[in-house]
Structure formats: structure tokens, C-alpha cells
Amino acid sequence: MKKYLKFILGLSLFFALTGCGISVSELESQVMDLFNETAAEEDLELYATDVTLVHVKDNQYEGIITISDGEETVGMDISVLFDGESFMYEIPELL
Numbered sequence: 001m002k003k004y005l006k007f008i009l010g011l012s013l014f015f016a017l018t019g020c021g022i023s024v025s026e027l028e029s030q031v032m033d034l035f036n037e038t039a040a041e042e043d044l045e046l047y048a049t050d051v052t053l054v055h056v057k058d059n060q061y062e063g064i065i066t067i068s069d070g071e072e073t074v075g076m077d078i079s080v081l082f083d084g085e086s087f088m089y090e091i092p093e094l095l
Contacts (some may be wrong), residue, residue: 021084028053031080031089035065044067059083065091
């Protein structure tokens with residue numbers, strides 16, 4: 001019985017610490033994919049090569065998106081709101 005309780009407690013602790021949502025690296029990948037899809041739809045000659053995010057608090061993430069036009073590559077600040085299912089991002093330098 002003790003083994004069973006330890007297993008349940010350990011499993012509960014694992015899910016409490018890791019959560020059941022997507023990981024930050026998965027969110028980074030999805031943000032980069034959406035940026036690239038949107039840029040292609042708008043016929044912009046820009047593409048993201050990397051996104052790095054840090055969880056700030058609640059549903060807020062901040063980081064750097066690396067964007068290239070084929071000749072020059074720059075890093076820009078990015079803010080992301082993620083509710084567990086969908087997200088939106090803002091790149092202030094591109095507004």
C-alpha cells in the first residue's frame with residue numbers, strides 16, 4: 001500500500017511541476033511557424049530563424065525573435081500571451 005501511495009504522490013508531484021500544457025520550446029516553435037506563415041501570406045521577405053521565450057508570469061512570455069531578410073539578421077523583442085490553447089504575439093519594433 002505504501003508503494004502505491006508513494007507512486008501516486010510522485011506522479012501527482014510530477015504533473016504539478018510540469019503541467020499538462022505544451023512546453024516552452026513547443027510554444028517557441030509554434031510562434032516561429034506562425035510568424036513565417038504570416039510573413040509569407042503578406043509577401044514579406046522576412047523569416048524567423050529562432051525564437052527564445054522566458055515565462056514571466058501567469059500567461060505572459062517574453063523573449064527574442066531572430067528575423068532575417070536573407071541579407072541581414074536581427075534580434076527583436078517579442079511578447080507572447082498564451083492561454084494554454086492559443087496564443088498571440090507582439091513584436092514592438094515591427095509595429
